[in-house]
Amino acid sequence: MFTGLFYNHQVAKAIPVNIQVLPEGLLLRIAAADGNGRPIHWLYTALEAELVDRNFIRITDTGDNPGTLEVNNADFVKLFLQFHKPSPTTRLHQLVQRGGLKWSLGIMLILIALALLGNFILLPWWADIAAEKLPHSIDKQLGEMARSNMNEPVDTAASRLLTAFAAQMQWDTEDTLTFTVVSKDIKNAYALPDGYIVVYTGLLKKLKTPEQLAALLSHEVAHVSCRHSVRTLCRNMSSMLIVNLLFSGGGTAVNQLYANAASLNNLRYSRQNEAEADIVGLATLRHNHVNQEGMLSLMQTLQKLDPQNQNLEFISTHPLTDSRVRYIKKEIAANQATFTLQPTMDTIFQQLKNRAMK
Numbered sequence: 001m002f003t004g005l006f007y008n009h010q011v012a013k014a015i016p017v018n019i020q021v022l023p024e025g026l027l028l029r030i031a032a033a034d035g036n037g038r039p040i041h042w043l044y045t046a047l048e049a050e051l052v053d054r055n056f057i058r059i060t061d062t063g064d065n066p067g068t069l070e071v072n073n074a075d076f077v078k079l080f081l082q083f084h085k086p087s088p089t090t091r092l093h094q095l096v097q098r099g100g101l102k103w104s105l106g107i108m109l110i111l112i113a114l115a116l117l118g119n120f121i122l123l124p125w126w127a128d129i130a131a132e133k134l135p136h137s138i139d140k141q142l143g144e145m146a147r148s149n150m151n152e153p154v155d156t157a158a159s160r161l162l163t164a165f166a167a168q169m170q171w172d173t174e175d176t177l178t179f180t181v182v183s184k185d186i187k188n189a190y191a192l193p194d195g196y197i198v199v200y201t202g203l204l205k206k207l208k209t210p211e212q213l214a215a216l217l218s219h220e221v222a223h224v225s226c227r228h229s230v231r232t233l234c235r236n237m238s239s240m241l242i243v244n245l246l247f248s249g250g251g252t253a254v255n256q257l258y259a260n261a262a263s264l265n266n267l268r269y270s271r272q273n274e275a276e277a278d279i280v281g282l283a284t285l286r287h288n289h290v291n292q293e294g295m296l297s298l299m300q301t302l303q304k305l306d307p308q309n310q311n312l313e314f315i316s317t318h319p320l321t322d323s324r325v326r327y328i329k330k331e332i333a334a335n336q337a338t339f340t341l342q343p344t345m346d347t348i349f350q351q352l353k354n355r356a357m358k
């Protein structure tokens, strides 16, 4: 039997009570002079507990017998907490209360460390595995979803030329590729996960050789065949997921997927993805006997563009650094290959250029 002070929410007077701890709840008896006070039954399920410290607890019933009970007794607190199952947030709050400031700071630091670890090491790894498990039909759906949100002025004649140019090359991918020219003065290109590849007129104007165009297309097709969009979406989603779990209890991650899918043409790939697209792109050039130097000169041409124009897909994640040029040079040196440019590619390239310059 324990004793405590009871407040019945009607009079601001503390009433001394005897307390019995039962498996399903508490039995309170108002300590009347004759010892036979009126019993009050409180069920644990209707109780909210506020642990003030390890000795002192404040329990409130919001059910049929409203009131607040204060007990200053470590044994009672221990026994009560064995029966009463608080909500997770209350539990954390209690842990913090019980452990004091030092513990709460410690717990906070551990949570932050876990979040960082998860975000930078485990989640990207998990996201890549998740992306691999996703069926290829997802890529198609995402691409179609992204395209339904776009309304860009397609240059049909130029698109036909670009398709003819691309048809001169063999693409090592199962995806159905669609090559499109959009007549806008933007120095950019992008690839959607369903194999829809767009080059803007603004960028075509800047290209100097057919090898550069072949390199650009090879880089974009590599983004499709390596499923970089799906990987990036999984990665973005997994970061969102952990942030949500920590701070809001989940829920908006799915919205995030749709928000991201709607802007797939602006998706920021990671440095690793860009490097992979460069390396895979170089292999495509070799297989097609196109001079790999086209990739290098493409980088150098892009480097000279207006530094204000940082939205370019090619350089979005990292402004063209010497390191990128360096690994491309290294890759070319390590994989020397013979090359002969097909005259047809040169002819089509010139037609495309003439059209873009109009």
Ligand SMILES: [Zn+2]
Binding pocket: 219, 223, 269, 274, 277, 313, 314
């Ligand atoms: Zn890229």
